[in-house]
Amino acid sequence: MxxxxxxxxxxxxxxxxxxxxxxxxxxxxxxxxxxxxxxxxxxxxxxxxxxxxxxxxxxxxxxxxxxxxxxxxxxxxxxxxxxxxxxxxxxxxxxxxxxxxxxxxxxxxxxxxxxxxxxxxxxxxxxxxxxxxxxSQSTNDTYHCVIRISAYDYMGKWLIPALDNIEKSLSAKAKEFSHIYKIGRTHLQDAVPMTLGQEFHGWAGSVKHVREELSRALGSMLELPLGGTAVGTGLNTPKGYSEYAIAELNRLTGHRFKKSANTFAAMQSEHAELEVANALEDVAIALNRIANDVRLLGSGPRAGLNELVLPAVQPGSSIMPGKINPSMAEMLNMVCFNVMGSMHTVREAANSGQLELNVFMPVIAYNLLFSVKILSNGINAFDSRCIIGIRPNKREIAKNLEMDTSLVTALSPYIGYAKAAEIAVKAYDEGKSVKQVCIEMKIMEKSKLEMILDPKKQANDGKEK
Structure with a gap:
C-alpha cells in the first residue's frame, strides 16, 4: 500500500x-x-x-x-x-x-x-x-447547524409521513369496525360496551396528537447558529456571511432556515434538540402503547382475549409447531424501547454542557437520527404488515360481550347501584348473562330491559350516532 x-x-x-x-x-x-x-x-x-x-x-x-x-x-x-x-x-x-x-x-x-x-x-x-x-466556521457552530438541518429534513421526509400513514390506517379500521360492538376493559377488567371502531379511533387520535406535537417541535430546528463560530461572537466572519450562507442553504434544501436570534444560547444549550427529543419520546410512548394493546387483544388463540386476528407474517416458534406470534407488534415495542433510551441519552448530553459550548453534540446527533430512522421504518412495517391486515374475531367478541357483567351499569339509574351490583355478582357466580339473571329476578319488563341492556345504545350513550 x-x-x-x-x-x-x-x-x-x-x-x-x-x-x-x-x-x-x-x-x-x-x-x-x-x-x-x-x-x-x-x-x-x-x-x-x-x-x-x-x-x-x-x-x-x-x-x-x-x-x-x-x-x-x-x-x-x-x-x-x-x-x-x-x-x-x-x-x-x-x-x-x-x-x-x-x-x-x-x-x-x-x-x-x-x-x-x-x-x-x-x-x-x-x-x-x-x-x-x-x-468563517467553527465546529462549534456548524455541528449544531447540521444536527438541526439533518433532523429537520429526515423527520419531515420520513417520520411525519409514516405517522400520517398509520393514523390514516387506524382511522380506516375505526370506520370499518364501527358497527362491531364489544366489551370495553379498564384495569384489565371487564367494563361497559364500546365498538371496536372506537378502540381504533382512540389509537388514531393518539398518533394524531404526537404527530402534531412533533411537527410543532420541528419548527425550533429551523433556527441555526451559523456564523457564531467558536463561542457565539461571530469572530472571523465577514459582513453578510450568515445571511448569504443560510439563503444558499435554503435554496439547496428547499427549507426555510433562519439565523438563531441568540447564537450564544443555541451553542451553549440544546433547547431545540431537547424539544424534538421530548416529542420523539412521546411518539415512542404512544406507539408502544398501541403495540401493547394489539398484542393483548390478539392474544390466544385459545387462552387469550383473541378478539383480533393479526396477520401471520412468520412461524413463531422453533419448538412449538403451528405457533404464530404478534411479531410486528413485538418489533415496534423494541423500536420504541430503543428510542426512549436514546432520548434519555440526548437529555443527559444536553444536561452536561458547560459554559459556552455543549461538547456532546456527536452523541445527540447520532441518537436523534438513529431514532428517526428506526421509528420511521418500524412504523411503516407495523402499518403495512399488521394494522392494515387486522381482522376482528367476531365470534369471540360477541361471546365476551354477551357475558359482560358491566352491562348492568346501564340499569343503575333505574334500580340503584346496590341492586345492580347484586345482579352482577349473581351473574358471575352462576355463569349467566346479566340479562338472564334480570329476567329470572323479574327486575322489569323484558322489552324495557332489552332496550336498556342493548350494547349499541350503551356504546353510543343511548343515542343513535
Missing amino acids: DYRIEKDVLGSVRIDSEAYYGSETERARMNFQISGIRVQDEFIRFYATLKRATAYANMKAGKLDKKRADAIMKAAEFVASDNLSDQFVLDVFQAGAGTSTNMNVNEVIANKAIEILGGKKGDYKIVHPNDHVNM
Missing part, C-alpha cells in the same frame, strides 16, 4: 495515498475505535451541503476567491450526492463537539477540490481544509 505523509501541529502522519481524508481524520480514526458505528451518511450529506453554502457565502462576501470557491462547491456537491462515503470513517463516539467529523468533512472536500483544480491529494496550498473549506 502506498502512503503519503501529512504534517500537523503534533507532527507527521502516514496516510493511505488513495484516501481523501487527512491527518486529523487519521488521528481520530486511530484514537476512537470504539463501537464500529460510523457517523450516519445523512449527517455527512448535510454537512457537505452546509460546506457548499458556506463556500458560496465566503465568495459572495469577498473573502474566498472564485476559483477555490467553485472547486469547493463542486467537491461538496459531489460528497453530498453520496459519493466518497467510504472516506467518512469515524466512530460516533469521538472527541467532544464533533471536531473530528468536521475535519473529516473538511479534508475530504479539500482533497476532492484539489483534484478538481488539477492537483494531488495533500497539496493544501491549493485548497486547505481549515483555511478555505472551514473558512
